[in-house]
Each structure stands twice: as structure tokens, then as C-alpha cells.
Amino acid sequence: MVGLKVECGIEEVFGLAKARLQDCGLLLTSVGLHGKPNVMTIGWGLMGRLWGQMAFMVAVRPSRFTHGLIEETGEFTVNVPPERDLDDAVAYCGRVSGRNRDKLEESGFEVEKGKTVRSPIISRCVAHLECRVVGKSRLVSELLSEDVKKSYASGDFHTLYFGNPLRILI
């Protein structure tokens, strides 16, 4: 129950997030100015300090439904799934687009309203970051190694979103 969660230091959530990132992935929620929130699975992400503040960087391809939502509101949440019991749902949210589906509902995820952002947090997850985008950067082919370019066969270069965690829950 998210009601039992408490605000905590960033290090605790970063530690949990890193472990699950490599393992099954994390759940990112976003919402546009109108319409329902969406969830996607991320297997890539960077954490640390930038511009004198804590930062969580996510990479989102412009073709993804989430991209348009983050562009609209400049916000997202990162949710760390518990070990094992959400693995199927996490895999599903990485496979299917939210453009025509309600993945939060289909996955049976209960959500709670974010306190500092419009995007919800996913109740059954064990840790959460409510992030406001403070900067972004667009990848371009010329600045990537040949090996990395293989991730972009269709030319769908990620936008890097640098989120500042406004609220940190565990």
C-alpha cells in the first residue's frame, strides 16, 4: 500500500532502481494535458548529479506514445517494481504501446495521484520518483559510435529527458 510509504533519501531509491533496472526494468508513467496516464517499461536509465541537483535520465524514442506525453507536461514518474511478482506485467508494458490501450488498467495496476506531478505512481511498486524534466537533449547520428548506431536502424533517435526528483518515496 502506497499509504504506508514514506519520503526518503534519493540514495535508497537509486540503489533499488539500479538493481531492478538491470533485472526486469522500471515502470515509467506519464500523462498528457488531456487523457489518461500511460505506463512504459524502461531498461535504460542513468542516475546521479547534474546542474547542482539530483537527476534521473530516461531515454525515450520520439515514436513512443510516452514521448508526446512528456513533451506536453514535462513530467514523469519512475516506479521500482517489487522482486518477481510484477515481472509479467512489466514485460507486457515494454512490449505494447499505450496509444490505443490502457496498459495501467490491463496490467491491473492501482495508481495513486502524484503529489508534485500530474503523472500517477503505481501502488504495488516499492519505490517512486516524481520527476520534473529540467533539461533534454536529442541524440544525433554523427555523435554516436558505430556500435551504438545499431540501436537506431529506423532513425528513431532517443530524446534524453533529465528529470529532477521532486518527491522520493519508499
Add this chain to the structure above:
Amino acid sequence: MVGLKVECGIEEVFGLAKARLQDCGLLLTSVGLHGKPNVMTIGWGLMGRLWGQMAFMVAVRPSRFTHGLIEETGEFTVNVPPERDLDDAVAYCGRVSGRNRDKLEESGFEVEKGKTVRSPIISRCVAHLECRVVGKSRLVSELLSEDVKKSYASGDFHTLYFGNPLRILI
């Protein structure tokens, strides 16, 4: 003594690096195709996974001497200082440019040759990453928040270097 160090998992070094990043900063070495290696202090950096591999992201302003060196060789090392006893040297390496000084020598840093990169590692540090740049991204004003733009009053927008750790030592 670096001779006593062993190769280890990335998580151990990321943990140490994050703690010291917030505290006093980390030491980044680089070297051009000709000339001596340089060291600079970084207080910002992000760690995690990107493009299916581990990544350490550093932000370097084009005006910095280090920027030209990384552009030449596409490599750097990250060195985690021990607690306290190098703090003055770390502060010095963040204050002074290496363009006309040999900061490694002035700081009394013994170095060891990198095994996978040309840049050296600093012996008295407690952990090291030898990184090859696999991608970079240039920040532009239009994609930054008003608050973040204050870091760029002189227009010297960071280049983000994404390094893949080829060798991880503790």
C-alpha cells in the same frame, strides 16, 4: 597502491563514485593524441545503463582543456578519491586549468598506465573506471529549463560524454 587493486563489478564502483561525487568530487583524467595527460575534478555525473551496456556520463564544457583531449582520443578515466586526504588536491584540480599547468604533477599524483585506454589512472584513488566514449550529445539552450540555463550565462553549453567502462578496478 594500485598494484593491489582488483577488477570488480560495476556496482561497487558506482556506489563509491556516487558517494564521493556528492561529497568532494571525482577525478577525471584524459589525454590527447600528443602531450601529457590532464586531470580535472567533476562534481556532476550520471551512472546506469544505456544502449544495453553500463554507462558513466560526464558533462564537459567546450572551453575546458579536457574537452579537446576527449575529442581527440574518445577516452577518459574516472577515479574515486579516498575519504578526506586528497580533498585539497581534488579542489585544486577543479579550480585550475591544465592548459598551461601539469596538475597531475603539481598535485603529487602518481599515475599508472590505463590498460584499455591511453588515459592514466590515479594510484591513490580507491576505485577506477577506464571508459571509452560510445556516444555524446551537445546541450542546446532551447531544451533547458530557465533554471538550468543559469549554468550557461557565458553560452558554454556542456558536451555530454557517455563512457562505457572497459575496465573496473577497486
